[in-house]
Amino acid sequence: MLILECPYCGVKAEETELAAGGEAHLKRFGPGSSDDAFHDYLFMRENPKGVHFERWRHANGCGKWFHAARCTMTLEVFGTYSAQTTEPPQELQEKISAKRPGWTWREFSDGQK
Amino acid sequence: MSKAVSVLNGARYSGLAKVEDAGLQGMITLRGDLGSAALKAAVKAATGAGVPAQGAISVAENGAAAWMSPDELLLLVPYEDAVAKTAEVAEALKGEHALAVNVSDARAFFRLSGEGAREVLGKVSPVDFDAAAFTPGQFRRSRLAQVAGAYWLNEDGSFCIVCFRSVGEYVFKLLSAAAHPQSKVGVY
Numbered sequence: 514m515l516i517l518e519c520p521y522c523g524v525k526a527e528e529t530e531l532a533a534g535g536e537a538h539l540k541r542f543g544p545g546s547s548d549d550a551f552h553d554y555l556f557m558r559e560n561p562k563g564v565h566f567e568r569w570r571h572a573n574g575c576g577k578w579f580h581a582a583r584c585t586m587t588l589e590v591f592g593t594y595s596a597q598t599t600e601p602p603q604e605l606q607e608k609i610s611a612k613r614p615g616w617t618w619r620e621f622s623d624g625q626k
Numbered sequence: 627m628s629k630a631v632s633v634l635n636g637a638r639y640s641g642l643a644k645v646e647d648a649g650l651q652g653m654i655t656l657r658g659d660l661g662s663a664a665l666k667a668a669v670k671a672a673t674g675a676g677v678p679a680q681g682a683i684s685v686a687e688n689g690a691a692a693w694m695s696p697d698e699l700l701l702l703v704p705y706e707d708a709v710a711k712t713a714e715v716a717e718a719l720k721g722e723h724a725l726a727v728n729v730s731d732a733r734a735f736f737r738l739s740g741e742g743a744r745e746v747l748g749k750v751s752p753v754d755f756d757a758a759a760f761t762p763g764q765f766r767r768s769r770l771a772q773v774a775g776a777y778w779l780n781e782d783g784s785f786c787i788v789c790f791r792s793v794g795e796y797v798f799k800l801l802s803a804a805a806h807p808q809s810k811v812g813v814y
Contacts, residue, residue: 521696522767523680527752530768573769575695 515583520593522575534568537580538599538619562586564609564616566601569593582609630705633734633794641805642742645798648786651735652708654701655694656715658724668718672711673701683765683778692765692778700776700788705730734794738777738801739784744814747777747785749804755814771800 515528524530535558542554559565565585570578580598582591582605591612592605601621609616610623617623634647654672658665666677673689677699683692690702703711712728719726738746744755750771754760765778773796775789789797803809 522693524766529752573774574767575698577695 515588515590517569517581517590517593519571519574519577520579520595521577522571524571524574526571526574530571530573532570532572534570534578537566537568538601559619561618564591564613564618566618566621568596584613630731633791634798637798639798639802639805640740641746641802641807642810643738643740643746643805645746645801645805646737646739647794647798648735648737650705650730651733652703652705652711652728652730653733653735653788654703654708654712654715654726655729656699656701656724656726657697658719658722660697660699662722662724664719664722665724668715669699669701671718672715673703678765681765682763685763692776694767694776701726732791734789734791734797736787736789736797736801737784738787739782742805742810743783743785745811746801746804747787748814749809749811750800751775751777757814770797773797 516525517531518525539554542550563584563586564582566580566582568578569581578596579593580596581593582601583589591609594602594605606621615623630650632647632649636647636649638644638646656669660677669675669677669691673691674686675684675689675691678684678691678693680693683690688704692700692702694700708728708730712726715726748755751768753766753768760779762779762781765776767776769775770789773789773793775787775797777785777787779785787797
């Protein structure tokens with residue numbers, strides 16, 4: 514059972530109170546972009562074994578969207594953070610680096626950015 | 627106007643705990659900036675209660691204000707006053723980025739009391755109801771089995787439960803089944 518702390522209401526919500534919203538930090542490529550970019554935006558998703566960033570909604574609760582960083586292998590949750598951001602907070606990235614040296618996920622990775 | 631009737635018109639069930647349709651309750655959904663002085667004043671004027679802290683309910687003599695989300699409150703007022711109070715709040719918040727709606731008739735309101743109240747609610751909701759974890763004055767939005775609901779704990783150990791009126795009968799039957807006299811688990 515996955516338990517995530519909603520950053521908006523501070524509730525430690527378990528999976529059944531939440532709705533999964535897919536991968537986090539997608540950049541939209543819409544009209545005017547190349548077919549390849551649009552294709553990748555629509556279909557190409559990360560499927561990592563290890564560090565992963567996702568969107569979740571506290572559906573049976575405050576109703577807000579938020580982000581979560583977790584490990585897909587151990588189900589360890591590194592942290593949750595606000596939806597109003599385009600990248601994981603620096604301190605969370607450092608925390609993940611301490612626990613999973615050498616991690617990488619899309620353009621984010623251990624040590625840089 | 628036709629006579630207003632609560633969802634199950636005062637139905638009750640007694641088992642591990644007592645489940646009651648708590649009758650008509652005025653409820654106003656208020657969205658806006660919870661930190662703004664105008665909103666705080668409007669909430670105080672309408673309910674007599676202050677803006678509650680995160681995850682809490684502040685109760686006054688004739689009303690209450692419950693924390694629904696970072697930008698939403700549920701104001702509890704007497705049923706007869708709900709229409710007038712909604713207009714008052716809307717008037718007081720004119721010009722602010724806020725919205726007040728009377729949702730009294732869209733909601734059902736139950737009371738769950740007695741020894742087994744924590745246990746009965748614990749069976750249908752994924753929340754820790756240990757006496758140390760869930761204390762009086764705490765307000766929680768969660769789910770009641772398959773439907774959304776919210777509840778808070780009163781000083782006397784009873785729970786007040788709010789859900790959509792459309793699922794009122796479901797919630798009553800759900801709580802009644804969970805309160806069946808021979809279904810004691812004995813966790814809380």
